[in-house]
Amino acid sequence: MFLEVKDLSVKINGDYVIEDVSFDIEKGDIVAIIGPNGAGKTTLLHAIMGLIPYEGNIHWHSVAKIGYVPQRFKFDHTYPLTVEELFLLKTGQRSFWFSSNAQINDIKKALSHTGVEELSGKRVGELSMGQLQRVFIAYSLFGKPDLLLFDEPTAGIDIGSEMSIYGLLREINHELGITIVLVSHDLSIVYQYANNVICINRKMACFGMPSQVLTPEQLKELYGPHIGFYEHDHGDEEDKS
Amino acid sequence: MEFNLGLSFVVGAVVGVSAALLGIFIVLYRLSLAGDALSHVALPGIGIAVLVGISPTIGAIVFLFAGVISIIMIERYTTLPIDAIVGVFFTTSLAIGALLAPSSEELLESLFGEITGISAINAILGIFFGLVVIALTLYKYKDFTRLTLSTDFAQSEGQSVESSEFALLLLLTVMIAIGIKIVGILLLGALIIIPPAAAKNIGRSLRTVTILAVSIGFIAVIVGMVLANFLDLQPGPMIVLTNTAFFILSLIIRRS
Numbered sequence: 082m083f084l085e086v087k088d089l090s091v092k093i094n095g096d097y098v099i100e101d102v103s104f105d106i107e108k109g110d111i112v113a114i115i116g117p118n119g120a121g122k123t124t125l126l127h128a129i130m131g132l133i134p135y136e137g138n139i140h141w142h143s144v145a146k147i148g149y150v151p152q153r154f155k156f157d158h159t160y161p162l163t164v165e166e167l168f169l170l171k172t173g174q175r176s177f178w179f180s181s182n183a184q185i186n187d188i189k190k191a192l193s194h195t196g197v198e199e200l201s202g203k204r205v206g207e208l209s210m211g212q213l214q215r216v217f218i219a220y221s222l223f224g225k226p227d228l229l230l231f232d233e234p235t236a237g238i239d240i241g242s243e244m245s246i247y248g249l250l251r252e253i254n255h256e257l258g259i260t261i262v263l264v265s266h267d268l269s270i271v272y273q274y275a276n277n278v279i280c281i282n283r284k285m286a287c288f289g290m291p292s293q294v295l296t297p298e299q300l301k302e303l304y305g306p307h308i309g310f311y312e313h314d315h316g317d318e319e320d321k322s
Numbered sequence: 323m324e325f326n327l328g329l330s331f332v333v334g335a336v337v338g339v340s341a342a343l344l345g346i347f348i349v350l351y352r353l354s355l356a357g358d359a360l361s362h363v364a365l366p367g368i369g370i371a372v373l374v375g376i377s378p379t380i381g382a383i384v385f386l387f388a389g390v391i392s393i394i395m396i397e398r399y400t401t402l403p404i405d406a407i408v409g410v411f412f413t414t415s416l417a418i419g420a421l422l423a424p425s426s427e428e429l430l431e432s433l434f435g436e437i438t439g440i441s442a443i444n445a446i447l448g449i450f451f452g453l454v455v456i457a458l459t460l461y462k463y464k465d466f467t468r469l470t471l472s473t474d475f476a477q478s479e480g481q482s483v484e485s486s487e488f489a490l491l492l493l494l495t496v497m498i499a500i501g502i503k504i505v506g507i508l509l510l511g512a513l514i515i516i517p518p519a520a521a522k523n524i525g526r527s528l529r530t531v532t533i534l535a536v537s538i539g540f541i542a543v544i545v546g547m548v549l550a551n552f553l554d555l556q557p558g559p560m561i562v563l564t565n566t567a568f569f570i571l572s573l574i575i576r577r578s
């Protein structure tokens with residue numbers, strides 16, 4: 082086992098945003114977290130990273146380095162920061178100004194993992210959403226993590242890039258052996274890429290293999306009765322296989 | 323006289339460089355207006371100090387510090403953007419300053435600076451604190467970069483947004499307090515805002531912008547003071563106008 086979460090609760094401004102959530106993650110897993118808007122998915126990631134106070138237990142079975150790719154964040158697109166400089170923020174105090182060839186090579190290598198090596202001299206604000214997402218995935222790989230957390234990795238990018246980003250995540254998982262936890266609202270992605278799924282809606286709703294726990298009843302309970310479209314889709318696929 | 327003139331060049335250069343360096347993050351954090359307005363929060367402090375008979379610089383520092391702490395506290399308790407809160411403090415301070423203002427020479431000096439007539443002790447204090455601002459800004463450079471790029475990003479990197487913001491405003495306070503002695507409250511904003519703004523017009527990377535801003539800050543002070551000396555004009559406004567010339571130049575370079 083890699084990570085064990087037991088009875089995790091998080092209070093924000095006096096109210097529970099997450100209550101009694103428990104699951105565990107094995108090394109090499111791809112785990113999806115699903116749930117409706119405001120279900121506490123991002124909060125759960127923040128708790129795992131130790132960014133916010135929580136009640137309950139988060140137990141790491143080995144020392145883990147976490148890489149985090151945040152949900153889209155707002156920034157000024159005229160900000161004068163190049164992709165290379167973004168990566169240098171992660172290195173030592175002096176190296177931002179006097180970077181060695183080895184460091185520049187490491188940056189190029191991380192960028193080549195996500196196929197965007199040529200972007201290192203570009204300004205962060207000039208990138209498209211898809212490019213930005215790949216740069217941030219490379220950025221999270223730059224710290225040589227054991228666990229990558231992705232918060233809605235494809236929010237705001239077109240469907241073609243979306244599919245290739247998930248393919249990329251699977252590649253990272255296979256080739257680099259990095260455990261991946263991703264937040265998604267797209268159930269077809271969850272079926273296709275995740276070997277375990279955590280459903281939360283403030284409280285724990287389900288945990289297990291997608292094909293076993295994502296039953297129509299479960300989804301209805303999680304998202305409400307309007308989930309019909311998805312449910313039907315995947316019900317069919319499940320029948321065929 | 324020779325010694326004094328030499329000393330004022332050194333003070334001016336240190337203040338110009340430190341203001342430009344810190345100013346990069348003030349401009350990138352969209353605190354430009356706040357920086358300028360905040361400098362006026364010092365006014366009542368100066369007024370009271372003159373009335374009581376203590377050093378106006380001390381009065382200014384005490385008021386600025388209290389002002390920054392109050393602004394941060396109010397930001398926590400309301401949802402107002404920080405420049406709006408600074409605006410409230412700014413106008414209030416100007417009103418109090420106007421009521422307290424004795425028509426004394428010292429108050430005028432605080433408004434317009436006294437760089438060429440600076441006393442040795444004030445010069446040494448100015449140089450010392452200027453170097454402190456430079457050192458601390460370089461030390462916090464990466465934190466300030468993450469903070470000003472995106473607070474969400476800074477937070478996801480495990481950085482405390484609140485303490486970085488506090489550090490930035492605190493350094494701004496120190497900067498303003500020393501700047502008051504050199505170019506005066508009214509013109510200080512220019513030293514903090516114009517060099518980084520001009521640098522941002524030209525530079526593509528943060529490293530380039532930093533080097534350009536610091537160079538402009540340095541050269542503008544020296545050129546401004548030399549011109550003021552030759553033309554027998556006030557150095558403060560001359561320094562600002564030299565900065566403005568660099569800003570116009572940056573607009574021309576950007577176009578081409």
